[in-house]
Amino acid sequence: INHHLYQNRAIYSPNIVFTNLDGTLVNKFDVITCAAPCYNRANFDNISYRTACEVLQNRMYFVKTIAEENHVNNLILGAWGAGAFGFRGKEVAKMWHQIWAESSSVENVCFAVIEHISTNNVDIFEAEFS
Numbered sequence: 001i002n003h004h005l006y007q008n009r010a011i012y013s014p015n016i017v018f019t020n021l022d023g024t025l026v027n028k029f030d031v032i033t034c035a036a037p038c039y040n041r042a043n044f045d046n047i048s049y050r051t052a053c054e055v056l057q058n059r060m061y062f063v064k065t066i067a068e069e070n071h072v073n074n075l076i077l078g079a080w081g082a083g084a085f086g087f088r089g090k091e092v093a094k095m096w097h098q099i100w101a102e103s104s105s106v107e108n109v110c111f112a113v114i115e116h117i118s119t120n121n122v123d124i125f126e127a128e129f130s
Contacts, residue, residue, distance in 0.1 A: 003041075004039075004040075004041035005037040005038075005042055005055045006036075008058065010032055010033060010034035011031075012031075013033065015030065032066050036081035036087075037081065038085045039053075039085055040084070040085060043086065056080075056081050056087060056092070056095065057098075060095055060096060060099050064100075064104065064106070067106050068104060068105050068106060074106075074108045075106050076112050077109060078113060078114075079092055079093070079113045079114075080096075082121050083116055089119055089120070090124050092121075093124050093125045093128035096111070097128050097129060111125050111129065113125045
């Protein structure tokens with residue numbers, strides 16, 4: 001309906017229990033679930049990369065606002081959209097950097113970026129945030 005860009009919708013789930021494979025408690029965390037826009041699919045609907053990036057950046061601000069409104073102190077994020085959804089890792093890292101360069105009540109932001117066969121997102125994020 002909206003060309004695979006989705007909408008600014010999210011679920012905030014407080015106190016989710018995380019366990020090891022053997023069932024022992026690791027910790028409780030709050031989880032924000034929110035879909036990034038999918039440029040790979042939007043491209044088929046003639047949505048420009050620039051437009052998709054604008055939607056992605058807006059969605060990033062949306063997630064930041066959710067974290068702030070729920071008094072999150074420590075936030076773990078990924079290379080959101082850089083991979084299967086078709087955004088370039090370098091642009092995703094720059095957008096996140098721009099967003100977190102602005103003041104925030106979130107004290108610590110960590111990027112849990114995994115290496116993938118077709119990307120070098122770990123190196124890209126390390127370079128952007130070093």
